Amino acid sequence: MKPRHFERIYPYLFAGALAVAFWYLHVAFPAGADILNASITIGAILIGFLATAKSIIATLTTEKWQRFKATLFFGLLTSYLEEAIYASLFYCIFCMVGYFVRPAWYGEVWFLLSMLTLLTFVRISHHLTGIISNV
Amino acid sequence: MRIELFKLNLPRGFDLAHRITEINALPLARRNRLKSGDNMRMEYHELHGNLWYCDFIRLRMNHGPSRAGVNSAAEGFDLGDDEGFGEETGFLWDASNGWCVVQYNHYGVRPTAIAEYFGDWDHQNPVGLELQPKIDNTVQAKVRSKTHISKVTVVVAPKLMGNDDFDIGGGLGAATKALKRESDADRIEITISAKQTRSIDVNGSLLQRWARRLAGTDDGSEAAVTTARITARTENERGSEVLDLLNATVTTDADLTPGPDRRYPRPERWNALAVAHIGWRDLMR
Numbered sequence: 464m465k466p467r468h469f470e471r472i473y474p475y476l477f478a479g480a481l482a483v484a485f486w487y488l489h490v491a492f493p494a495g496a497d498i499l500n501a502s503i504t505i506g507a508i509l510i511g512f513l514a515t516a517k518s519i520i521a522t523l524t525t526e527k528w529q530r531f532k533a534t535l536f537f538g539l540l541t542s543y544l545e546e547a548i549y550a551s552l553f554y555c556i557f558c559m560v561g562y563f564v565r566p567a568w569y570g571e572v573w574f575l576l577s578m579l580t581l582l583t584f585v586r587i588s589h590h591l592t593g594i595i596s597n598v
Numbered sequence: 599m600r601i602e603l604f605k606l607n608l609p610r611g612f613d614l615a616h617r618i619t620e621i622n623a624l625p626l627a628r629r630n631r632l633k634s635g636d637n638m639r640m641e642y643h644e645l646h647g648n649l650w651y652c653d654f655i656r657l658r659m660n661h662g663p664s665r666a667g668v669n670s671a672a673e674g675f676d677l678g679d680d681e682g683f684g685e686e687t688g689f690l691w692d693a694s695n696g697w698c699v700v701q702y703n704h705y706g707v708r709p710t711a712i713a714e715y716f717g718d719w720d721h722q723n724p725v726g727l728e729l730q731p732k733i734d735n736t737v738q739a740k741v742r743s744k745t746h747i748s749k750v751t752v753v754v755a756p757k758l759m760g761n762d763d764f765d766i767g768g769g770l771g772a773a774t775k776a777l778k779r780e781s782d783a784d785r786i787e788i789t790i791s792a793k794q795t796r797s798i799d800v801n802g803s804l805l806q807r808w809a810r811r812l813a814g815t816d817d818g819s820e821a822a823v824t825t826a827r828i829t830a831r832t833e834n835e836r837g838s839e840v841l842d843l844l845n846a847t848v849t850t851d852a853d854l855t856p857g858p859d860r861r862y863p864r865p866e867r868w869n870a871l872a873v874a875h876i877g878w879r880d881l882m883r
Binding site: 469531540543594 | 758759760761763764766767768769770771772773774775777778780
């Protein structure tokens, strides 16, 4: 597998694997709304961070950055950023739905989305740090 | 007058002879095309067998020379608003083999401009013409004979992260790491020069071979040597000569006598092109 292909799918791959482990271990989803409150707060913080990162890269003007923008890697960077933002957004919405209804599989899907949000965020923040410190 | 040899690459189906005839049939005013802010045009044309002789001019509208004498002060020329200095450039195209012999005029029309002029003449239907300079292979023998090298200049274009790396499956992680290694400079020039009367202990032939091996495509996909020059002389020579180790082109100097108006007359320039054309017949392959 080529490095880019692995980079593209690893958050989904690991999130899926961890969700399966969560289901296999029959971990009970906590009752009450505290965990949903905490989840929405974390999701909102991540969205805020990613939106800020987006505006930071929009203001970069160095020659190295201009060269980078002209390559296909820039499209890859924006797609990772979008994936992370949408994962966080979807995570928040899913948690809000949990206030009203919680089917039997809710805990497993919540865990899957938690891992996906975390891993897509780790991926983009790692690359953004590399870019901001090198251009 | 310096003369250079070029191979003309024509796109399939393009008839240059027809294009030259078509342009030549127009009045001067309609032949002008703008190039770098000045008008240029094919001024005159004659056909001798397979040889198409053309004369181009660049109408230089910015600053130019004055008229001055030993006993008279410098004064300007009386030029109209639509007049400038006509920089002339002779051009010879051998239709039998596609080679061109072109006069070099620093202020005049350059070969790339000639190719663009013919290729883009029909704005609706532009075609890509290319005048490719002939590389001088004899420079290798010259390099070997020059034992005293006083200066070496090498220009390197560093490798840049690009779409080639993306195509082979490179990830964003590798790209951001490569950004760290990239320099802000597009070109890195290294010059090594010796003190007067001394020379650098370097083998010119080896240097040339090394430079040619590292001369890449210059598109940033790999680090590449883009220029390699030495300033050198033989044991018995007094003056040094600059030799381009990568892109030495075939040129010759014709000794022409300027006319009373201090211009090289067109027949003399064209004759020099014809002489160079005969002399370079063996190189036209």
